[in-house]
Amino acid sequence: MDKKTRVERITPLLTGWYRENARALPWRENPSPYRIWISEIMLQQTRIEAVKPYFDRFLTALPDVRALAEASEETVLKLWEGLGYYSRARNLQKAARLCMEQYGGELPRSYRELLELPGIGNYTAGAIASIAWGERVPAVDGNVLRVLARLCANGEDITKQPVKRAAEQLLLETLPEEKPGDFNEGIMELGETVCLPNGAPLCMLCPLREYCLAFEQGNTEEYPVKAAKKPRRIEERTVFLIEIGRRVAIRKRPDTGLLAGLYELPAMEGHLSAEEVDHWLQSQQASALSVEPLKKAKHIFSHVEWHMVGYRVRLEKELAGDWIYVPREEVREVYPLPTALKAYAEYWNS
Numbered sequence: 001m002d003k004k005t006r007v008e009r010i011t012p013l014l015t016g017w018y019r020e021n022a023r024a025l026p027w028r029e030n031p032s033p034y035r036i037w038i039s040e041i042m043l044q045q046t047r048i049e050a051v052k053p054y055f056d057r058f059l060t061a062l063p064d065v066r067a068l069a070e071a072s073e074e075t076v077l078k079l080w081e082g083l084g085y086y087s088r089a090r091n092l093q094k095a096a097r098l099c100m101e102q103y104g105g106e107l108p109r110s111y112r113e114l115l116e117l118p119g120i121g122n123y124t125a126g127a128i129a130s131i132a133w134g135e136r137v138p139a140v141d142g143n144v145l146r147v148l149a150r151l152c153a154n155g156e157d158i159t160k161q162p163v164k165r166a167a168e169q170l171l172l173e174t175l176p177e178e179k180p181g182d183f184n185e186g187i188m189e190l191g192e193t194v195c196l197p198n199g200a201p202l203c204m205l206c207p208l209r210e211y212c213l214a215f216e217q218g219n220t221e222e223y224p225v226k227a228a229k230k231p232r233r234i235e236e237r238t239v240f241l242i243e244i245g246r247r248v249a250i251r252k253r254p255d256t257g258l259l260a261g262l263y264e265l266p267a268m269e270g271h272l273s274a275e276e277v278d279h280w281l282q283s284q285q286a287s288a289l290s291v292e293p294l295k296k297a298k299h300i301f302s303h304v305e306w307h308m309v310g311y312r313v314r315l316e317k318e319l320a321g322d323w324i325y326v327p328r329e330e331v332r333e334v335y336p337l338p339t340a341l342k343a344y345a346e347y348w349n350s
């Protein structure tokens, strides 16, 4: 059986299964285009359970395109704080502003126009267009690639763009006319709940078993094939909690690059010893009332790891430079800090 026939055969089974087994998720209640969009962007790189509270909070504060477009960048980043990949939040806002200018405060109603918005690629455009508007377009993410690789016992590397494009083309040819969004949601749902990653599919619960080539061959653990990732670069850093009374030093990061637009704490490359910290403070003409070492912390980004040591430094007067000094409580409530620095910012809760 060729791939196209195989996918055509599973289509009614999958959509039927999805309609009976779809999990109740906040964005599936009242699935407006705006809610689908926000959820899809949040769910990129983040688990469903982690997204739920963020989604509720975000939608309460910014319930529609206009509210998102008119909010300050700091408000949006603060609502995103902890989700990571902050360019997603900034792109959401840029796209909302474009929607205000060009589409009367609504999301555009076609896959092609959605693709023109910042932060919206093939997958997200496909998800919004098919679920919200019923457009017959695929939405191929890692779940979909995994299910298709096992279903067709396809040993091609799913991290390669041509393999993804071929999957999109295959689905474009086979998607049902009626409710294509149910097919797209169904195959993702199957990947998240049954055809699980890391060699652990729950085949005995799977509605596609009868047509699954990897199941038939008894080698589901061989799929999908993925090239090994490059090891992450390790960066050693020393982070400072600089305090003057209850005010603390922070600074806005540049508008581009890692953690763009978020606030940061003073930091230096390398792991500084207490003696090196003293030298640095002297070079800044800063007289410290106290210097206290803090615990080590580690944060993993997609391509780099920060291995951090920290010091809490109480000063009499401000350091030179563009640091701003704000009350600790304001850092918590107003200024978006990256999760990478949470282990240190938490000291200010005590």
Ligand code: SF4
Binding pocket: 147, 150, 151, 194, 195, 196, 201, 202, 203, 206, 207, 208, 209, 212, 213, 214, 215, 220
């Ligand atoms: Fe995945 Fe198993 Fe279903 Fe095949 S039968 S699609 S491997 S869960």
